[in-house]
Amino acid sequence: MADKSAHSKIAKRSPTIRDVAGRAGVSTATVSNVLTGVRPVAKESRRLVLEAIEELGFKANHMASSLRKGNSLTVGIVVPNLANEFYGALVRRYEESAARTGYELLVAASGGQPQIEALRIESLINRRVDGLLVVAAADAFGTAPGFPAKLPPTVLVDRDFGHPQYDTVASDNLGAGRLGCESLLQLGHRNITLLGAPELNSAHALERIDGYRQRIREAGVAERVLVGEHTIEGYRSIVEQELRRHDRPTAIFATTHFGTIGAAKAISAMDLKFPEEISLLGFEHAEWMTAMRPYISVISQRVDELALESWRLLHLRIAGVKFRLERIRLPCTISLRESTREPLTVKSLARKRAT
């Protein structure tokens, strides 16, 4: 068969809608209509077009259509750290939602630095993303020097809840703090040390601490809050010190995943019976915990729902649906396992009573 195109040598550039139109003997408009389904196309024309597409291996250039249509079907996602398990789980869910609805995901990492976040977001805006899902590098999102003046529809997740300008979705951190404290109190603990994250640049770490404080005050029990460097080693060393005190706590409540690991490490480094002599309530379930002895009790965020809800809001905003600023708090869940027990004293008393 003779090649219709001008250059019959190697076809370097990929075929365009024009090539398809030529081959099918119709206009580009008809090809476009077959592709988009915006207007009806006669059966015969459609067949010809589809054939031509097949034969040429034509793939519609999404950038061209985006440029023309003025939307990119692309969402940008910005997180502090892509290697983080929690954010990884978020991104995974976003990708699922995106793939399901014909969107693609442009990912960027801020490293927790507002200036970098500003830069990365600017770059995403240049790509004309339809919307942005952001785990803010710091509170007061959008105030870094050089931050773009106008963003596309944006939803803030996990951090900087209650931002005055954007919809926000986050876990009920205060509730999580209360819940953890409550469960320890119910077991009979009266000497509970909270291992909190330093404020750093987001207040959301403080919310969990506040929850603990609220609940423990209601119980009329003395509070004790430890805050250290936000690294496993930092948490380990501070917990180790704590466990050496004469007035050692009977339970530790870590409100971060790192804190959980650090505390577990500190406990196993000491000569304490775990969990008999010291209870540990951690944060954020992870696969490896199933291998720990004792199996660590934790409070976990509902990452799937965080992703779903934030995606839903963003989707509505992109669609132009008007509604008041949304602020969604999702409850955390507690998984009581082996690392939380009633303190020794209470247990002994109970036994005595029983006999």
Place this chain on the structure above:
Amino acid sequence: MADKSAHSKIAKRSPTIRDVAGRAGVSTATVSNVLTGVRPVAKESRRLVLEAIEELGFKANHMASSLRKGNSLTVGIVVPNLANEFYGALVRRYEESAARTGYELLVAASGGQPQIEALRIESLINRRVDGLLVVAAADAFGTAPGFPAKLPPTVLVDRDFGHPQYDTVASDNLGAGRLGCESLLQLGHRNITLLGAPELNSAHALERIDGYRQRIREAGVAERVLVGEHTIEGYRSIVEQELRRHDRPTAIFATTHFGTIGAAKAISAMDLKFPEEISLLGFEHAEWMTAMRPYISVISQRVDELALESWRLLHLRIAGVKFRLERIRLPCTISLRESTREPLTVKSLARKRAT
């Protein structure tokens, strides 16, 4: 000041290069030249343009320039699962490289299914990505029905090493298998059970097993390979069975991260002295291991280098540099910690000798 534009109402659409040109009193070409730096621009013109850009809050439409230039400065990355720690670490490094070089990253997940992989890659091609970094869903990458006929420059990472068509970068899995076996042999173990991953859809799991086999045969020791369902529970149950055998091994070598967790779980569920009675060599270091007692010895992939090398190759291909198909194997590293010890018998003998 009077508004020059036709509609002086609300400026809905974002300013274009034309708006900037008008405001600065120059041509669009000059604005473009200021933006791209392709041709020199007089100082005064540049100042005017920059001012106009600032005042209008102009952001160059990357899609338009891509369409015109024929490159998107975008790389697509496809992995089986975005929530996986290993792939998360990869993506993080890719993002760093991308941000550093002006690229953006479009991410997609295959769920380990070649058909989905084909779909997602097609979608990325429609977006005209300049290149693709893929952790293949299965070996024989690119053979699924409906797989795009022609890909942009593509580098395969971790899986399907040695693909006949694309550059491939992966860890030296065979070497890793040998290395692990070797280190256990050196400690004096002669009864080493290997906990391998099922072949599933990638032979790369078998390579590690083969490495173990090679080395153990060289040593003239009986081999024993266990392969189960690729889940923590699957591994746990199979290891638990193994540990109940009368001829129980003195060491277990898990060649996957899941296997490591499963084995650790099985061991701590049994009444064995760990690591005195049973050694465990795992795969892939993780933060949580620091909290385990004993601290688990592992062989780890050099994920940073995998990312760097694959990015480098892709970059060269995108730049059009011609070179033969590259196949890069990166060695794994071993971290000997507390979970691997000499077996009891040997130890006792050594003690006797010492006295």
Place this chain on the structure above:
DNA sequence: GTGAAAGCGCTAACAA
């Protein structure tokens, strides 16, 4: 139901 043609916002000849 279909085609011709304008144009999305930018870059790259080609002139001047």
Place this chain on the structure above:
DNA sequence: TTGTTAGCGCTTTCAC
């Protein structure tokens, strides 16, 4: 050094 203009590949009026 600068401006004019013709597209990049698509969608979308507006005619027919």
